[in-house]
Amino acid sequence: MKIAILPGDGIGPEIMEQAVRVLDALGESFETERAEVGGAGYAAHGHPLPEATLKLAKEADAVLFGAVGDYKYDTLERALRPEQAILGLRRELGLFANLRPAILYPELAGASTLKPEVVSGLDILIIRELTGDIYFGKPRGVRECPDGPFKGQREGFDTMRYAEGEIRRIAHVAFQAAQKRGRRVTSVDKANVLETFQFWRDIVTDVHQEYPDVELEHMYVDNAAMQLVRAPKKFDVIVTGNMFGDILSDAAAMLTGSIGMLPSASLDANNKGLYEPSHGSAPDIAGQGIANPLATILSAAMMLRFSLGKPEQADRIESAVKSVLQQGLRTADIFEDGTQRVSTSQMGDAVVRAL
Amino acid sequence: MKIAILPGDGIGPEIMEQAVRVLDALGESFETERAEVGGAGYAAHGHPLPEATLKLAKEADAVLFGAVGDYKYDTLERALRPEQAILGLRRELGLFANLRPAILYPELAGASTLKPEVVSGLDILIIRELTGDIYFGKPRGVRECPDGPFKGQREGFDTMRYAEGEIRRIAHVAFQAAQKRGRRVTSVDKANVLETFQFWRDIVTDVHQEYPDVELEHMYVDNAAMQLVRAPKKFDVIVTGNMFGDILSDAAAMLTGSIGMLPSASLDANNKGLYEPSHGSAPDIAGQGIANPLATILSAAMMLRFSLGKPEQADRIESAVKSVLQQGLRTADIFEDGTQRVSTSQMGDAVVRAL
Numbered sequence: 100m101k102i103a104i105l106p107g108d109g110i111g112p113e114i115m116e117q118a119v120r121v122l123d124a125l126g127e128s129f130e131t132e133r134a135e136v137g138g139a140g141y142a143a144h145g146h147p148l149p150e151a152t153l154k155l156a157k158e159a160d161a162v163l164f165g166a167v168g169d170y171k172y173d174t175l176e177r178a179l180r181p182e183q184a185i186l187g188l189r190r191e192l193g194l195f196a197n198l199r200p201a202i203l204y205p206e207l208a209g210a211s212t213l214k215p216e217v218v219s220g221l222d223i224l225i226i227r228e229l230t231g232d233i234y235f236g237k238p239r240g241v242r243e244c245p246d247g248p249f250k251g252q253r254e255g256f257d258t259m260r261y262a263e264g265e266i267r268r269i270a271h272v273a274f275q276a277a278q279k280r281g282r283r284v285t286s287v288d289k290a291n292v293l294e295t296f297q298f299w300r301d302i303v304t305d306v307h308q309e310y311p312d313v314e315l316e317h318m319y320v321d322n323a324a325m326q327l328v329r330a331p332k333k334f335d336v337i338v339t340g341n342m343f344g345d346i347l348s349d350a351a352a353m354l355t356g357s358i359g360m361l362p363s364a365s366l367d368a369n370n371k372g373l374y375e376p377s378h379g380s381a382p383d384i385a386g387q388g389i390a391n392p393l394a395t396i397l398s399a400a401m402m403l404r405f406s407l408g409k410p411e412q413a414d415r416i417e418s419a420v421k422s423v424l425q426q427g428l429r430t431a432d433i434f435e436d437g438t439q440r441v442s443t444s445q446m447g448d449a450v451v452r453a454l
Numbered sequence: 455m456k457i458a459i460l461p462g463d464g465i466g467p468e469i470m471e472q473a474v475r476v477l478d479a480l481g482e483s484f485e486t487e488r489a490e491v492g493g494a495g496y497a498a499h500g501h502p503l504p505e506a507t508l509k510l511a512k513e514a515d516a517v518l519f520g521a522v523g524d525y526k527y528d529t530l531e532r533a534l535r536p537e538q539a540i541l542g543l544r545r546e547l548g549l550f551a552n553l554r555p556a557i558l559y560p561e562l563a564g565a566s567t568l569k570p571e572v573v574s575g576l577d578i579l580i581i582r583e584l585t586g587d588i589y590f591g592k593p594r595g596v597r598e599c600p601d602g603p604f605k606g607q608r609e610g611f612d613t614m615r616y617a618e619g620e621i622r623r624i625a626h627v628a629f630q631a632a633q634k635r636g637r638r639v640t641s642v643d644k645a646n647v648l649e650t651f652q653f654w655r656d657i658v659t660d661v662h663q664e665y666p667d668v669e670l671e672h673m674y675v676d677n678a679a680m681q682l683v684r685a686p687k688k689f690d691v692i693v694t695g696n697m698f699g700d701i702l703s704d705a706a707a708m709l710t711g712s713i714g715m716l717p718s719a720s721l722d723a724n725n726k727g728l729y730e731p732s733h734g735s736a737p738d739i740a741g742q743g744i745a746n747p748l749a750t751i752l753s754a755a756m757m758l759r760f761s762l763g764k765p766e767q768a769d770r771i772e773s774a775v776k777s778v779l780q781q782g783l784r785t786a787d788i789f790e791d792g793t794q795r796v797s798t799s800q801m802g803d804a805v806v807r808a809l
């Protein structure tokens with residue numbers, strides 16, 4: 100089994116170092132190989148997704164990804180900016196299913212900006228389609244406005260689109276995930292306004308016929324954004340498109356107050372995947388040894404479960420993380436009075452010890 | 455001055471009745487005329503936005519709108535469903551600037567699902583562009599997928615677009631609103647992915663040059679959704695497109711926990727406007743006399759300020775609403791122990807008395 104290790108920028112390398120230590124401590128014989136990505140890819144090879152990096156990611160059985168982005172790359176033209184690496188990997192590897200759990204660990208209930216009774220025990224799984232929608236639709240660009248009151252002016256434009264097969268496959272992922280959880284799927288759309296999402300709703304409804312044991316509810320995206328704030332525990336699995344999923348999964352993550360704890364998986368049709376923390380590269384705290392490595396460590400656990408066929412090793416890591424939280428160890432982002440503040444590497448040490 | 459009164463469906467008529475009583479109590483000589491809209495428009499004339507209703511709305515100096523939608527119209531084809539009335543009015547009247555305050559009244563701090571320290575004193579103004587973006591862009595529909603791995607399948611598609619002039623005019627509205635408030639504008643986009651919103655960012659930046667006294671910050675929509683949950687009080691004015699604004703304004707409204715209190719204004723280029731509560735038609739509680747009329751009453755206040763040139767009357771209504779809250783009167787949606795529960799009409803009575 101070969102794992103591509105792409106640390107990236109900002110805190111990426113520090114948190115990745117701890118995740119790799121945890122993987123090493125499992126006693127499995129994984130082959131790992133590193134490559135530059137994001138700003139680091141641009142710095143080393145002139146492109147955020149260098150050819151060698153893409154080749155490695157394609158060859159490997161799974162990709163463990165840190166984070167990309169740093170202020171110093173903000174002025175590059177868009178095609179060379181770090182986040183293009185993520186978009187490129189998703190597209191080139193066909194990673195259409197993004198799984199983002201929003202889980203509130205009981206030990207961290209205080210970290211949320213929401214009242215404890217609203218979020219304690221929160222356990223939502225957001226499934227975001229990741230290779231379609233307005234992210235990749237064509238045509239797009241800046242053109243002369245062809246009609247209407249602004250005819251002749253410049254206009255920016257993009258194309259939202261979903262083909263039937265794209266909707267079907269992500270709907271299957273959602274229903275199957277729900278079968279292993281609370282058996283409820285909320286499909287989020289904007290069928291009252293968008294043709295794309297009326298079509299989405301029709302197809303999801305059709306796929307649902309194959310899953311009579313799962314309850315399906317349709318919800319408009321504006322209402323979903325409200326319900327996430329009002330009563331997030333009512334959700335089990337949320338499935339939605341790329342754009343709405345981008346917004347809702349971040350909102351849901353923030354409900355927990357501890358985005359430094361949340362992993363994610365992006366899977367292709369054969370369960371090959373890219374695994375990364377839900378948080379960003381936090382260049383403002385990079386190199387200080389204070390970043391929380393747990394989201395990356397938990398992403399490695401998801402990788403073991405979904406792509407490497409080692410669910411028991413995934414369980415071991417997840418138990419080890421719970422145990423360090425119970426021991427009261429906290430990085431700065433989740434520190435509270437009465438707990439013990441530790442550094443990035445001390446947190447890694449603690450997880451390795453707990454394994 | 456002529457006001458078009460469009461009560462609509464669900465709780466629309468009940469809350470509108472109280473708003474009209476409040477307007478009557480001001481002692482001004484407004485002409486008012488009623489018309490059916492939404493499901494009521496369909497029931498009476500076979501269309502959610504009957505011709506006579508549109509004509510009235512166009513003639514009037516301002517439109518006071520209740521709410522539309524009811525379960526019984528859910529199975530109609532999309533073009534006949536109640537919400538098409540809102541879209542039609544926005545488009546036909548050119549109501550491009552939607553102003554949605556998210557204000558937390560100190561008396562209602564407990565209603566929020568967020569911790570009091572996170573939301574107490576919250577006062578954000580969300581300015582949503584309302585006649586452009588993917589809501590109205592063409593082409594749209596269901597077609598045969600023209601290329602890529604799903605070629606030949608059916609696909610749903612829509613067009614996102616913003617012309618330069620559309621962005622300029624909403625940016626001006628935002629900067630001018632900020633000048634009367636905290637002098638800070640957050641422009642929310644997705645410039646890292648969408649051509650439309652890279653263009654949006656460029657134009658907003660350009661318009662900003664005319665407002666050196668206002669601070670401008672650009673923020674990605676996913677981050678904005680997170681910051682609304684994490685630290686909403688950091689925002690002053692948020693300006694964004696139609697689709698992102700739909701999602702973020704509802705999320706922001708829900709932060710207050712009292713969406714029954716929040717008015718909105720949708721303005722054209724000459725400050726003619728449509729005014730409506732931020733909440734929906736709540737058909738489940740319609741006819742029970744328990745709906746909160748305050749958002750509609752406060753929408754009437756916005757109407758007096760923005761379209762009817764009567765800011766002092768707007769102030770009077772807003773003070774009267776504050777005073778009934780201080781008296782401890784609450785409709786069911788904002789009721790808490792230690793306050794007095796009142797009906798829709800009792801709440802209207804109290805506001806009229808307080809005037």
Ligand SMILES: CC(C)[C@H](C(=O)O)[C@@H](O)C(=O)O
Binds near residue numbers: 647676
């Ligand atoms: C960096 C950006 C292109 C990306 C996205 O919008 O998908 C990010 O926000 C994410 O959610 O992974």
Ligand SMILES: CC(C)[C@H](C(=O)O)[C@@H](O)C(=O)O
Binds near residue numbers: 321
């Ligand atoms: C009913 C619907 C078309 C509408 C919208 O999406 O704009 C509503 O959600 C709103 O925000 O006024």
